[in-house]
Amino acid sequence: MTNLNTVVTWVDARERLPRSGTPVAAAITGRYPADSATESDTALGEEFWLVRPMYFTTLHWSEDGAEHRDCFVDSDGIVRLPYGLDSDETVTHWAELPTLPGGMTHIVLGDDVRSALQNAWDAPPVT
Numbered sequence: 001m002t003n004l005n006t007v008v009t010w011v012d013a014r015e016r017l018p019r020s021g022t023p024v025a026a027a028i029t030g031r032y033p034a035d036s037a038t039e040s041d042t043a044l045g046e047e048f049w050l051v052r053p054m055y056f057t058t059l060h061w062s063e064d065g066a067e068h069r070d071c072f073v074d075s076d077g078i079v080r081l082p083y084g085l086d087s088d089e090t091v092t093h094w095a096e097l098p099t100l101p102g103g104m105t106h107i108v109l110g111d112d113v114r115s116a117l118q119n120a121w122d123a124p125p126v127t
Helices: 112-122
Strands: 023-031 047-061 067-073 079-082 090-096
Touching: 047 090
Parallel strands: 079 090
Antiparallel strands: 023 047, 023 090, 047 067, 067 079
């Protein structure tokens, strides 16, 4: 029987960072920009804490040429620093992404994809 459930272990970004190049789930905190139609210019907007897929890197160059060290980067190229560093949005916690359903890897390529998908779809639910 294939177990399609996974356990997530969150790591406090103030205590430890992932290896460079590691894809992670990142818990990000910050504040949305103020909505000028409903709030005054001095309002800070609503605070948030959410999870986004990102990767961690020890060195990243932004499109504008800025150099960033020990940072998390999302698919749009937005850079976020670990909590406590000077940034509008910071990563409070991170977790390694789970493996593919029914497997022990994060990637399957080529001819093995169809059989891996079929094995995951055919797996009975674990109760």
